[in-house]
Amino acid sequence: MTSFLIPPCRPLVKLPRLASSNPYRQIISLTEVSSKLFQLFASIQFIFVLSVSWSRRIEHLRSHATTPVSKRCTFIDRTATSPFKLLDIRDIKYRPPGTQINLLNDVTLTLPKKSFGMIFGRSGSGKTTLLQLIAGLTKPTSGSIYIQGYSDEGTPNQPPVLLSPERVGIVFQFPERYFVADNVFDEITFGLPRQKTDLTTKQLIATRLERAITSVGLNGISLDKNPNSLSGGYKRRLALAIQLVQIPELLVLDEPLAGLDWKARADVVKLLTDLKKELTILVVSHDLKELAPLVDKSWRMDVGGVLMEERLPI
Numbered sequence: 589m590t591s592f593l594i595p596p597c598r599p600l601v602k603l604p605r606l607a608s609s610n611p612y613r614q615i616i617s618l619t620e621v622s623s624k625l626f627q628l629f630a631s632i633q634f635i636f637v638l639s640v641s642w643s644r645r646i647e648h649l650r651s652h653a654t655t656p657v658s659k660r661c662t663f664i665d666r667t668a669t670s671p672f673k674l675l676d677i678r679d680i681k682y683r684p685p686g687t688q689i690n691l692l693n694d695v696t697l698t699l700p701k702k703s704f705g706m707i708f709g710r711s712g713s714g715k716t717t718l719l720q721l722i723a724g725l726t727k728p729t730s731g732s733i734y735i736q737g738y739s740d741e742g743t744p745n746q747p748p749v750l751l752s753p754e755r756v757g758i759v760f761q762f763p764e765r766y767f768v769a770d771n772v773f774d775e776i777t778f779g780l781p782r783q784k785t786d787l788t789t790k791q792l793i794a795t796r797l798e799r800a801i802t803s804v805g806l807n808g809i810s811l812d813k814n815p816n817s818l819s820g821g822y823k824r825r826l827a828l829a830i831q832l833v834q835i836p837e838l839l840v841l842d843e844p845l846a847g848l849d850w851k852a853r854a855d856v857v858k859l860l861t862d863l864k865k866e867l868t869i870l871v872v873s874h875d876l877k878e879l880a881p882l883v884d885k886s887w888r889m890d891v892g893g894v895l896m897e898e899r900l901p902i
């Protein structure tokens with residue numbers, strides 16, 4: 589609820605040259621002025637909503653005052669332990685067109701919302717292929733990828749919905765190889781609509797943009813920098829921001845630590861730890877030890893594209 593009511597409170601991103609051909613530069617600076625006024629109004633609104641929600645919660649706790657403490661804790665923690673599942677992959681087979689061998693065989697997995705899944709296994713076993721299917725870049729030969737909602741009682745509360753590619757952000761291995769713009773700002777806004785949109789839409793996009801930039805810690809650098817001049821860690825932050833601006837529900841990452849020095853690796857692990865609080869993340873990686881503290885579920889992919897749920901072998 590707060591995310592709708594409160595506009596960004598931090599000073600907006602550094603914009604050294606406003607007279608750029610990128611339309612989002614102008615709109616983001618307009619947002620800077622209007623957001624201050626909006627912030628004041630929204631803060632009052634927020635305090636009101638918060639006080640109503642807290643008085644309701646206190647009332648609920650009072651009414652449960654005679655029930656055992658564990659039950660009351662269940663009430664408080666319900667959102668954290670909700671069995672709601674986001675990703676539900678069922679019996680995926682994949683055979684590239686014109687070939688006779690399945691790269692993936694009956695792959696099934698479920699990954700709960702806001703959890704961190706990791707797929708590990710031998711090179712060439714089909715891990716990247718699976719991520720590409722989840723991101724909608726390739727279609728499975730058979731099987732489906734769903735989002736399935738569950739009630740608190742653990743029963744499906746709606747028919748499964750096919751996962752649409754717009755809900756998935758994918759960061760490829762060595763994403764910096766795919767940068768196309770000559771400054772960070774244009775790189776992030778590259779995929780955003782350029783046609784004439786109304787002011788509200790532009791403001792919405794500017795807010796998304798600012799959130800993405802802030803959430804990966806790119807707000808400390810000049811957005812006029814050439815992406816290729818950034819350090820390894822910052823290039824990875826940029827690659828994540830490019831996806832986050834689309835507000836994905838699921839983020840899939842292929843070898844997020846590959847090719848980075850120890851400091852940049854630690855930075856990316858820290859960043860993923862923060863992102864995990866907001867997003868469901870599925871990673872393919874050989875860096876089991878460094879990512880292990882984040883992992884909620886893991887699977888081994890064996891040659892022949894067979895996936896088995898398994899603890900990390902560390």
Ligand SMILES: Nc1ncnc2c1ncn2[C@@H]1O[C@H](COP(=O)(O)OP(=O)(O)OP(=O)(O)O)[C@@H](O)[C@H]1O
Nearest residue numbers: 684685687691709710711712713714715716717718
């Ligand atoms: N379109 C295709 N046609 C034929 N073979 C393919 C195709 N795409 C991938 N492959 C092969 O499928 C196998 C699985 O590739 P994939 O990249 O998914 O493996 P991986 O487990 O991610 O490997 P790594 O850990 O080295 O990244 C490889 O042997 C690859 O050469």
